Every structure is written in structure tokens, then in C-alpha cells.
Amino acid sequence: MCPDMFEDEEEQIDEFVKGLPVRIQENVSASAPTSMQKASQMAHKLMGHIEGRNKELAHRTTPKRSNGETPYSLVYGTEAVLPAVIQALSNRTENTKENEENLHLNLDLAEERRESALIREASYKKSIERYYNKRVKRSTFKVGDYVLRLNSTIKVEYEEKLGANWEGPYVISQAFGNGSYKLETTSGKAIPRTWNGVNLRRFYF
Template sequence: MNEALWAYRTSYRTPTHSIPYALVYGVEVMLPLERQIASLRIAIQEGLTQEENAPLRLEELDSLDERRLDAQQRLECYQSRISKSYNKKFHQCSFQVSDMILSIRRPIITHKKGKKFEPKWDGPYVIQEVYTNGSYKMVDQDGVRVGPINGRYLKRYYP
């Protein structure tokens, strides 16, 4: 578990263009291998005295807020791009009162055995009420009320 967390916290994240460890502590992570095999960064850091190291650390901490803000802006841009991409493929159907529709059969089971030709849609239903948030209340042919149900689980029925 600890190794998995270490791997997650020290790996590069595309949305923020940074490493989570660096956003929390303000410095790049020092890998255990760098401690065992002397690296240039270790040599420079160990060669500094306490008085020389303190201003460098304060400078890193001062730039931390700017790095976090930059990461936040990059994350918001990334989320915007992802939502644009999703919204290109997804289109919300809108239905009116008295439209005939089908509703996806629930629960949605992806691994069925032996029921290959069973219908995936229930209905037809008639829209009785339309809510502002994209939900609909329906009535089946026997007058039984169904819903409210989200519009993304519905499709138009053509008799």
C-alpha cells in the first residue's frame, strides 16, 4: 500500500503538469535511489551550510503558492477540454408531454448469460410530466406511473 501511494505521489500528472509531492512540499521528491547513489543534487544540498540552505528553502516555499496556482489553472483548462470533448459526443434529447418513449431496462447488466436476445428497453411509455432538470415522469399503457427518471435513460419510441 505504501509503495502504491509513493508511486502515485511521485509520478507526473498531465492535468497539472507537475508532481503531487512537489505541490505539497514545494520541492522535488528525492528518490531513495538518489540517497544511495550520490547524485549532483545530493552533493550540492549536503555541501551547503545551514545558513546557505535556509534562504534557498524560503525561496522555494515562496514560489510554492505560485506553482499551486499554476497547477490549478492547468487543471481547470484540462477539465474544460475534457468536458468539451465529452459534450461533442453527448446530446441530450428533450421530450414533451404526451411523447411516446422507451426506457432502458434496469439494472443494466453487462455480462448476461443465456439471455442474449432479451430486450434492453422497456415501454412504450407516455411522458406525463417534464421537470426542469432533465427528468421525466411517465405513465405506461396500464396507467401505472413510473419515474421520475433522467432523460439520458430514455429514447423516442416510433410506433
């Protein structure tokens, strides 16, 4: 039923509050709003707050692909009991004394758990690096080669979608063994800093 159908604003507020979730109802009623506008503003504010807390809880209790652990477990040494699980009968919610002893034990082992997660994360990053390196075709250049430079690496000149992707040409003036190069313009003016070969492309006249 639409609140606008009530002539008395107090009845409108009561009917509006009844249609809210229980947790929101209690807070809105406790604030004793004097108008529909204030009641609606309070409800929207509380719902946004709860939504934000739910997102934060989801982030803290979701295992990360890189290490297989949740942020919560790495801090406290154990997994969190979700609000929906608290109402269910389980050993963690019923046997509080044993659960407290286990929590202290998990805290003692938390450092070992973090170290294991760190090792798994390093291994995961290495596997990503190997996968990336297999797909990347590295370009090698020699002194005197003409190249174009990736425009997005030059923040001053880069114009995102409206600008050209490559600019130049430039000439390779020095080549280093680590895949970096020194550039100069076709007129012989040196370009500051070194440039990674990934950001260069061979240019043909």
C-alpha cells in the same frame, strides 16, 4: 543452486538468503529464521512491502495529466529526489545548505503552485467536457412521446450482462427545459423522480 540440495537446514537458509536482494538479505538475516518456511515467508512479506512502497512512490512522483504536477510537489512545493538519484552527484545532493534554503523558498511558494495547478485542472476538465458534448447526440422528447429507460439506472432491476439494456415503454408526462423528464406507465401510473434524457430512448410501436 536449489536449497533442497543441502542436508543441513541452516545451510539451506544461508544459501536461500544469499540469493535475495541486499535489502531483503539484511532484514531476513536479522530476524534469524529457524526454518526455511519462516525464511521464505519473511522474504515474501518484505518483497511485497517494498513493491507496495515503490508503487506508492511512483504515484506520488508521477505528474498528473489534469494539472501537470505531482502530488508530492503540491504538498511540499518541490519535486522528490528519487532513491536512484540520491547516489548520483548533483546540486541537490551535494550542496545541502543551498538546497535547504531552496526548500524553504519552495514551501513559501507552494500555495501559489497549488492555485496554478487548480486553474490548469479546471481548464482540463472544461476541455474534456467540450469534447464529450461534441460527441453526444442529445435526444429531446415532448409530452406524449413513448420512450424506453436505460436499465442500468435502476439498480433493483439491473442484472448486468444477463439483463436487457432497456425497459419500458413509458410515456413522457412532463418535459423540463434542462433535459429532464417525468415518466408514467402506459396505464397512466406516475414513475417517481425525474429522468435525464441521456438515459431515455425513443420507442416506436
